Amino acid sequence: MNTKVSIIIPVYNVAEYLPRCLESCIHQTLHDIEIICVDDGSTDNSLEILRRYARMDSRISVIHQQNKGLPGARNTGLAAAHGDYIMFLDSDDYYAPNACERVWVETKEAPTDIVIFGTNIVPAYPQPEEWYAWTLYTRTQRFWGFTPEVLFENPSAKPFVWRQAFSAELLKKTGIVFDESLRYGEDVIFQMKIFPQATHFAFISDRLYNYRWSRPDSLMNSQVSTLDAKLTKHISVVEAVTAYWAEKNWFREYGGEYLTWVLQYIVPDILGGEDGSLSAHGRRLYQVIQKYGLEQYRKSLNMENKLLLKKIGKM
Template identity: 35%
Template sequence: MEPLISIIVPVYKVEPFLSRCVDSIIGQTFSNFELILVDDGSPDLCGEICDRYGAMDSRIQVIHKENGGLSDARNDGLGAARGDYICFVDSDDWVSPQYLEKLLESLQEADADICECEVYYTFGEPCTQTGHSQLTVFNTEQALRQLIQDGQLHQYVWNKIYRREMIGNITFPKGKINEDEFWTYQIFGRAKKVVKISDILYNYFQRSGSIMGAGFNLKRLDALEAKIRRQEYLECYFPKLKEEAKINLYFSCVYAGQMTLRFLVNQEKKIAKEQIDRYVKLCKLQNDEVTALTGGSKFWYQILRKHFWLGCKLRNITGRGF
């Protein structure tokens, strides 16, 4: 008997794009799935569109709820999911017809707990892929290192399939943006194997009205909070990775500092600088960690350690870091 895959799609203010997303899931070559559409109190016609699809296909379950944000919607979807495996798709994106089939097939072939595919970033045009599929397997520590480096594996949740038991009771943090960064490292920490396939199966739609398409603001500092929590987690459970993660955290603070100087003013700028200063103190590098820096990173750290905000300003002037 084929396993059941639960696909969770949070829905909010995506009326022009929702049908494209749902149609791409209905048209999957792997058919034993349940699609959970979570209408997060969307003020447009999204709720009605969801209900129409629910009436058309018995595999579709619709949840209507008060608006609570993306994390809250995903958590409600997880609570309703019955599948052996879990996938997430954002409602303005769409997936290849073989999305579920290839992810599940590759996960089972590698006897892995998580499988990730490649992503096509698009303004609306479809992806035309050629070439043979390649499969790379990582153990737990290797997979976490890839997350830290943003290398072959990535923080976002929506281009992956997960064995249900990997998720357990781990939920998304309500009220945060960059919610994936609070969540993904914990799931990877439970996985004995993570597999990456070279197939481009997920179409990420880039639009200015999306959460991540918005300009830099105070909420963007949620990403630093997520990395602070990740650092605490790694120091406890994966100490071999703590030095590399701490360096990544420090330079994430630097980047946030640069963006603060470029885009924030007045009270928002003051609040951001105070918050970043607190995070910088928490991830101050020790002598052996400074030694691990290479090339330009070591040069910039010497400046930033003495004059953090001057260093951020100089990096902006010279175009470093973005």
């Protein structure tokens, strides 16, 4: 069987949600898929559930490892993948029945490095409809060649790899994997590295992914407990991405857009601290900006972002 799509599922203590996740995979309308489940040291009966499903469907493979965190589990899955396209599914979420087929059909219409698709929130998301539409809806469109719009301006390109499918050829060519040194922001780092190295992007409006937002013990809900901790981790993400971009010499073309992203990603939260309690984060961020010479792109900033840069420069 020629494997068209590899689904990588990192698993850690999700016994309650795992059956629905796996059922959504084995009942995909595209049959030529492989389902790679990486049990990341679960202490509940998740591994038992995985092995039971693997006995039922030969397309499911189960890898058990000591806990390495989400990036490490995804990397283990990547190393085992044989599909032409790679998709990532969180183990408490589930796909629409036609998710893999819809992605595959899109890649056959034209050469495609990355496919980005829409998302449903389950249960219904409590935020205002405008926020939901801006963040998780997608508008069908194609981009031929990387432009800053794809990464920085298109709201559909928010860094959630579970709503994206990647060409295995692109992943092999770039050698990009998830950063295992950080257990927060791995999606941001991955996307900021791989998007500038892709040439063909397909955005499709179909909502193929069902994201379970309300699980209280989910990884996303438990990683950051305070704004101070969030900023510490966000700046570590910026440091990792900035170092990579400097190595690739991408600032020469996209320095202004990148600096805008950095400022909008972090500074509003820094300024939200009471009585300057978060100013240390502002100083640390400004040091990163200075270290990599990003101040030279100040002229390309709009007035709002010039003020943000000025404020952290005075902390």
